[in-house]
Every structure is written in C-alpha cells, then in structure tokens.
Amino acid sequence: MILYIAEKPSVGRAVADVLPKPQQKGDGFIKAANGDVVTWCIGHLLEQAEPEAYNADYKSWRKAHLPIIPIEWKQHVKSQTRQQFNVVKKLIKEADVLVNMGDPDRVGQILVDEVINYAGISQAKRAATKRCLVNDMNPAAISKALKDLRQNTDFIPLATSALARARADWLYGINMTRLCTLLGQEHGYQGVLSIGRVQTPVLGLVVHRDLEIEHFVTKPFYEVWITLQTRSGEQFKAKWQPSAACEPYMDEDGRVLLKKLADTVLAKVRGQTGQVKAVKREQKSQAAPLPYNLSSLQIDASKRFNLNAQKTLDICQQLYERHKLITYPRSDCRYLPAGHYAERQKVSQAIASSSSQLSEAVKKADLNLKSKAWNDSKVGAHHAIIPSERVLDVQRLSLDERHIYELIARQYLMQFYPAFRYSEHQIDTEVAGGLFVAKQKSTVDLGWKALLARSGSTDEETNEFSTALPAVQQGDQVNCVEGQLDEKQTSPPKHFTDASLLAAMTGIARYVTDPEIKKVLRDTDGLGTEATRAGIIELLFKRQFLTKQGKEIHATPIGRQLIQSLPQRMVVPDMTAHWEAQLEAICEKRLRYDQFMQPLQHGLVELISEVSQQHGQFSGLKGLGQNRFSRSKTGRAKFAAKKTSSKAARKTTSTKKAAGSTRSRRSSQ
Secondary structure: OEEEEEOOHHHHHHHHOOOOOOOEEEOOEEEOOOOOEEEEOOOOOEEEOOHHHOOHHHHOOOHHHOOOOOOOOOEEEOHHHHHHHHHHHHHHHHOOEEEEEOOOOHHHHHHHHHHHHHOOOOHHHHHOOEEOOOOEOOHHHHHHHHOOOEEHHHHHHHHHHHHHHHHHHHHHHHHHHHHHHHHHHHOOOEOOOOOOOOHHHHHHHHHHHHHHHHOOOOOEEEEEEEEEEOOOOOEEEEEEEOOHHHHHHEOOOOOEOOHHHHHHHHHHHOOOEEEEEEEEEEEEEEOOOOOEOHHHHHHHHHHHHOOOHHHHHHHHHHHHHHOOOEEOOOOOOOOEOHHHHHHHHHHHHHHHHHOHHHHHHHHHOOOOOOOOOEOHHHOOOOOOEOEOOOOOOHHHOOHHHHHHHHHHHHHHHHHHOOOEEEEEEEEEEEEOOEEEEEEEEEEEEOHHHHHHHHHOOOOOOOOOOOOOOOOOOOOOEEEEEEEEEEEEEOOOOOOEOHHHHHHHHHOHHHHOOOHHHHHHHHHHOOOOOOOOHHHHHHHHHHOOOEEEEOOEEEEOHHHHHHHHHOOHHHHOOHHHHHHHHHHHHHHOOOOOHHHHHHHHHHHHHHHHHHHHHOHHHHHHHOOOEHHHOOOOOOOOOOOOOOOOOOHHHHHHHHHHHHHHHOOOOOOOO
C-alpha cells in the first residue's frame, strides 16, 4: 500500500480525486480502489516543546535560567490535532511505501518529514520514502506530479535548513522574549515584550522611518530652466546641469541649495546665444515583467486594490485550494519550467473562458513569443504563480478574488506580448559656459503595457507624452529667450505602507549595514520568507507594536520604546539577513547544521549579557502596557495579559501568553 501524506486536507482530497475509483472515505483518510491511501496533516501536527518540558523550573520566568538551550530537542503532538496524528501514525506503520506530499517549500518538507520520523519506523522504510512536488491543484497537474516522484532523501538539505531555522527561532524568541519582558516588568511595563529574529527588525524599519520623518528638516533647493529658440523659430525648454565646481553648494542628490548660485547662472544666460553640443536619439525597449511570486503579487495588490499582505495570501489560498484557478501561491520564484511552455494554449484559453475582461487580451496575445520567464535553471521546488488550466466563470468569485485572479492572469499574458518600445530624444546645449539639457520620451509601441492600459492601471511611461523636441544638429546656434528659477523643497521619506513594507522586506539588502552581507544578499535577499512575511506584519499589529493611519503604517509608543530599548544589532536586519544567507547555504550543502547552530548559541549568550547590562534602557516603557489599548475599529485582536491580583500570577499569565505566541512558525519569527 502506498500512503500519500499531504500537508492539509484540501490537498489530500485533490490527490485522492486522481486515484482509482470507487473510494472509501475514512476518518482522516481516503482509500482508493487499488488499496493506496491518502491522508493529511492539518498544518503542523507536532510542535516544539515548551521550556518547562526540559526543566519544570522553567515554567517560572527568571533571568537566572537564561539562556535556555536544549541539549536534546523535544517535540510534542499538538493536543488539538492529536486524533489526526494518531490516524497518520497508524497508516505510516501499515504502509509499504510513503510519499511526502507537503507543500513544495522548506516548511512543507519538514512538516511531513517530522511526522514520519516521529512515527518510529525503520531506517530502511524512511530511506525509501518518495517526494511528490505539486504546484498546481488541477487533476492533470497532480497526475503528472505523481508520475514524477523523487527520493525524499534528495530533500534532506531542505529539511535540515527548515529544522535549523525552527530551532534558531525558538532559541532566539524564547530567550530574548523572556529577558526583555522581565526587564520591562522591572520598570513597570505590563505585558509581554515579544522578540523575534524577523519581527523585531521589521518593527525597527518602521520605527527608524518614523523617527527619520519626525527629525527631517526641509531645505529649499533650486532649478534653472531656460527656453531656447532655433533659427527657424521653434522653442524648447532645457534644464541646467550644475558642473563639478558647484558640488560644494549641492546636496548628496545633486540639488543646488544656494539660491545666489542659481540666480547668477540665470542672469548670465538670459539673452545669450548658445550652441548645440550633442543630439542623441535612442530607441529603447523594456521586456515584460516576469510572472508573480507571492511578494511581488502582494505588493501590486496593495498598490492596485489596497489589500494588505495577509488578505492577498488568504485570497490566493482560496483560488488555489478551493477554486483551483491558480498554481501554488506561496512561491518565491518568478520563473517557469521550460516544459510548461507547451501548456500555454490551454492556460490562455482557460483565462479567456474564465474572464470576459481578459478575452480580448488573449486574442491579441502572440503565443509564439517566448519571454525569459521559461528558464529551468531558475526554477527550484516551485515555480511562478500563474493561472491553472481550469475554467470557472470569475463572476462567481468575490470581487477581491476576481481582482487577484485577473492580476495573475494579466501578468502571465504579458509573456506573450512584445516589448514596450519608446524613443528618447536629448539635446545638450552650452550657453555662457553652462550645460543645459532637454529630454523628451515618446512611446513607439505599447507592447505588453497595452494590458495595463486596458486594466485602468496608471503607468508613468505608458502615459508620458512630452512635447516633441525640434530637429536640430550638433553645432546649431540657439538663443536663450527666457529663463526661470524654480524654488522647491526637499521632502522627507514617506511612511511605510503595506506595499512599501513588503518591498523593504524582500529587498532588505538596501537596509543592511554590513557591506559583506549586503553583497551576498543583493540578488537573493529577503527578510522572512514568502510564506511568513504577511503573518509577521499582521503579528506586529496584533501585538500592538504597529498601527495604521489610513494607508500609512506607524509604530505605536510601545513599539517605538521597545526598539529604543534594544541594542542596535537586534533591531537592524543584518543579523537575520545573515541567518537567511546561512540557511540557504544549508539548502545548497555549503554549510552544515552544526556550523550554523553552534555560533548562534554562543552569540545568544553574548547578546543576553549585553541586553542585561543595559537594562536601564527599558525605563522608557514605564506606564505602558497592552492593557492600556482598546480594540481598534479595524478589529485587530487585542493581545493583552490578563489582570491578576499578584505579581507571581501576572508572570504566570505572561508566560502562557508568550509561550502561546511562539508555538506557530509564524509567531516564532
């Protein structure tokens, strides 16, 4: 008997649908006509043991206990899913062959592997386990995946990476949350100060942005524009380009800050004759953007429809599991397997049949084109998010579901449209020793951007139609007939929004201070993972470290004070970015588990000492506490420690809250 173990019930049922009929539905499994069985986990069936499982004294929070570092790691069956675990364990022992059908990512790999290992089967049986990677929930795709089974042992590095991350998150989250909570309570803070290797730097990004805006001092800067006239009477405007000699009077962005300098230039060129020094005409093109991964989809959904990251992920899960309209959504990849190109006709036809809004776009698509999206070398365990071959009238979907489906479908169709082509015309003119530049950009062919125009999306390049420049040649004489001085003000950075905070998390190298880490992460950066980023942002709201004002995300007083109480290295992305780079190295067999964990444990001891020595920094949290916040209008869950009559009882409650908050893989980060 072959036992297929899926990550969740919906995937299990989809797998059973392609197995021989008639079938027998049991409690937590489905048996096919040929005797093979499909069962499923319900997310994680096992969880990391709490500190008190290692030592009963750890139930009380005391600084003397820290650091808590297990010698032999323990897991427990989750009480709420114990019944399903027993079903899966029994079937594992009865099966001849096991197939891991967890989602095609680190968490999906370890989630099923840990259940198989916990079931206590022989080494031979474990070594014979197969792996099935399902990216598309449609029957044809699942049947194809079942014919392409791999050895589960091929994914040991992926599972090891997931194990290392889970244990590292536990060590960091448990120890630092306990320490910071105890230090906060010593200074009169009420509640739990949750710390995570991802959530704390994300909070740090917001706090530092808020402070930068508050402390920003606006400055005036100046631009000089002149109107030039050709001998034939045609006129065009050109902007002064300050020379190197002007640098002492400019800011780091090249803006002139001294008005007297700009006035001098303007007075010097008025009424003067100039000479055209260079004329440039270039035809340029821009290829279609790649299909979506989860983060790029969440960013676009936030910009277009004001959907937060978690909402977009939830919608994607519905489109994938319930409606079967898209492929696996928690993907970090924007490329497609070369073999998938053969399915373009079916996918495109499914889009046209499902969405009348996109039927015309499908008709105009050139399916003979092949973008750079199809590239096997860029595809790992999962590929980009694209529509499936299933047809379903999108009018039956909710408005948000329809929006997300059509966003994904439109991005896929762009791969079969020509490049966006435009021309750039530039005239460089010298007047009274100064250089003045006129630029004009015009669209030659919208190409794939025609799809944006049809969707009502605004796009600067698509809609940019500047006044045409005259046909002049190098050496032509022109006259300065008018001059203008524009005074502008420097602007502070903008507060984070859902879209820009997600972009910051995916492009974290911009915020990393260590030049070596920045270099490593420039192409493969990311704070958190595709599957966890939305949850981390949501978690910071639930813990009342972040709040929203319209679309803007701000740090609360608690969030700000927490960040200002911690050492700099805990609140910037460098450390967690370094972790991610090492975890990726484990996946690629360039680093061993112990080479990651041992330095981490030593660093944890040092960090506990450092935070303890600066305990006075937590005095700013006096009088603050989660019980001071009321439930917001947006319905964000109130994360508050229950009031009790004694300090000991308060600590016990705080312990339970913190323990609960570190149980899920999302919370532990």
